[in-house]
Amino acid sequence: MTTQYKSETDCLCVQSCGAGFSLQVWSRTGMTKSIDLTALNQHGKVYEDAQFGSLAWSSCESRVLYVAERRRAKAESLPVLQPTPANGSEGAGPSGMEEQAGREDRSVYREDWGEGLTSKSLPVLCVADVHKGSVSVLQGVPEQVSPGQALWAPGDSGVVFVGWWHEPFRLGLRFCSNRRSAVFCVDLEGNCECLSSDSSAVSSPRLSPDGRSLVYLQGRVFGPHAQCLQLQLFDWQIRRSSLLLDVVSRPTPGQFAGVYDPLLPRRCWAEDSRRLVFSSPSRSRKEVFVVEVGSQRVTRLSDSQCLFFGVQCHIQLQCIVCRVRKCLSPVSPPRRLRVWLLEAPVHRERPDGGQLLLAQLPPLPEGGLPAACGGGGGRGLVGPGRSPARARP
Numbered sequence: 001m002t003t004q005y006k007s008e009t010d011c012l013c014v015q016s017c018g019a020g021f022s023l024q025v026w027s028r029t030g031m032t033k034s035i036d037l038t039a040l041n042q043h044g045k046v047y048e049d050a051q052f053g054s055l056a057w058s059s060c061e062s063r064v065l066y067v068a069e070r071r072r073a074k075a076e077s078l079p080v081l082q083p084t085p086a087n088g089s090e091g092a093g094p095s096g097m098e099e100q101a102g103r104e105d106r107s108v109y110r111e112d113w114g115e116g117l118t119s120k121s122l123p124v125l126c127v128a129d130v131h132k133g134s135v136s137v138l139q140g141v142p143e144q145v146s147p148g149q150a151l152w153a154p155g156d157s158g159v160v161f162v163g164w165w166h167e168p169f170r171l172g173l174r175f176c177s178n179r180r181s182a183v184f185c186v187d188l189e190g191n192c193e194c195l196s197s198d199s200s201a202v203s204s205p206r207l208s209p210d211g212r213s214l215v216y217l218q219g220r221v222f223g224p225h226a227q228c229l230q231l232q233l234f235d236w237q238i239r240r241s242s243l244l245l246d247v248v249s250r251p252t253p254g255q256f257a258g259v260y261d262p263l264l265p266r267r268c269w270a271e272d273s274r275r276l277v278f279s280s281p282s283r284s285r286k287e288v289f290v291v292e293v294g295s296q297r298v299t300r301l302s303d304s305q306c307l308f309f310g311v312q313c314h315i316q317l318q319c320i321v322c323r324v325r326k327c328l329s330p331v332s333p334p335r336r337l338r339v340w341l342l343e344a345p346v347h348r349e350r351p352d353g354g355q356l357l358l359a360q361l362p363p364l365p366e367g368g369l370p371a372a373c374g375g376g377g378g379r380g381l382v383g384p385g386r387s388p389a390r391a392r393p
Contacts, residue, residue: 012055012064014046021046023064023128035133037068042135043126044069045119050263051174052123052148058156063127065159067148070122070137113146114171121170125150125159125186140190146170147184149204154211154236158187160195162203162216177201177262180221183214183234195234196241202232204264208273212236213293215244215268215276217259228258231278233293244296256289256298257282277301 011026020038024031037046047053047067056065112121123146125138138159141147145163153160164173165180173179183196183205196202196216201223205216214234219227231245248258261280268276277290288301 012057014048014055014066016046016048023066023130025130033130035128035130035135037128037135040135041071042137043071043124047120047123047148049117049120051113051117052120052146054148054150054161056151058152060156062131063129063156065150065152066126066128067123067150068126069120070124111166111170113173116174123147125161127159138186138188138190140186140192141184142192145181145184151205151207153185153187154207158185160185160205160207160214162205176225177203178219178221178223178225178227183216195239196232203262206264206266206268206276208269209271210273213273215264217262217264226260226262228260229262231259231291244293245291245298256300 010032013024013026014037015022015024020036023033023035023037025033037043045068047069052067054065054067057063058065110121112118125141125147126135127138128135141161142163144167145165147161147163150159150161152158161184162181163184178201180199181202182194182198182200183202184192185195186192195214196218199221201219201221203217205214207214212235214236216232216234217229218232219229228247228249230243230247232241233244234241245259248256251257257280259278259280261278264276264278268278270276274294275290275292277288279286279288281287290299290301291297292299
């Protein structure tokens with residue numbers, strides 16, 4: 001099951017029931033909509049992994065974008081072979097060599113993407129209309145690539161996705177992220193455009209809240225596994241990419257060591273579309289950083305007493321929420337949440353040269369953050385006008 005919140009009130013999920021899949025919309029009072037994707041028979045299994053899987057509302061909140069396996073074409077029936085009688089008469093009866101029409105040819109070898117992705121071979125981009133209860137498969141994706149990590153383009157004019165080339169082979173993608181790939185954009189009419197370099201290994205496109213900028217990670221094709229990556233910025237107005245953060249070859253002590261995490265947080269952009277947050281390994285630790293797009297200044301948020309596992313950025317409340325583990329105190333709680341509050345954007349020059357200021361919130365209670373929108377376990381955020389509820393342990 002994969003989920004994504006809609007307007008902070010409704011929850012979207014894909015439910016797997018045996019061999020079938022259904023798209024469900026849940027509100028605080030219960031399920032409000034359900035679409036049986038298996039009965040529509042437009043595609044195969046829905047992808048729920050981090051490599052290809054996607055689940056995104058359109059801005060009009062009437063369509064849902066997701067990735068699924070392409071529906072396999074049935075094998076064509078073989079011609080009916082009938083023996084010719086010795087007397088030359090026809091119609092003596094069938095020969096018994098006729099193959100049933102519509103049966104899938106299981107003798108055909110279909111290469112998949114390897115360990116951890118063994119059931120995935122030919123993904124397709126699918127759009128579900130929540131109001132009409134229909135599903136359509138987007139056309140125009142190049143046949144030589146497999147699409148994944150999809151998101152809506154600005155104004156819902158199309159879909160942005162990462163396409164991995166099938167050649168020279170598919171096997172091993174999960175642990176070999178240095179495969180040739182590129183960022184594409186396909187409109188709803190089937191016209192496809194390549195937005196990045198087509199000779200690199202890219203991943204994790206993330207669109208800014210104002211729809212003007214798209215960031216993604218880029219590395220060398222067949223370079224080292226888990227290599228240091230570049231952070232590229234694509235300007236949607238001039239249709240051109242520029243380098244935001246470069247590869248760091250030899251970092252000095254205390255210096256930013258580069259980006260090594262192959263996935264950016266889904267909500268990495270701040271509300272002002274000028275800053276974004278990400279996590280990256282640094283020596284024996286995992287650090288949390290904020291980069292300012294205009295000045296390319298990188299600020300480290302983590303300290304020497306915490307080991308960070310992941311980052312979630314709540315754009316509406318301008319909060320950065322991280323799961324942390326104390327590494328200097330074995331008797332302290334193993335996992336807690338730490339929150340930073342981003343200041344409002346500054347529109348004038350400051351004496352400190354525009355240094356990004358961060359105000360850390362007071363320490364969290366032992367029970368974690370209050371829950372919101374039905375969330376629990378200290379993972380929710382309380383919005384304006386809502387009374388906080390005690391988090392469940």
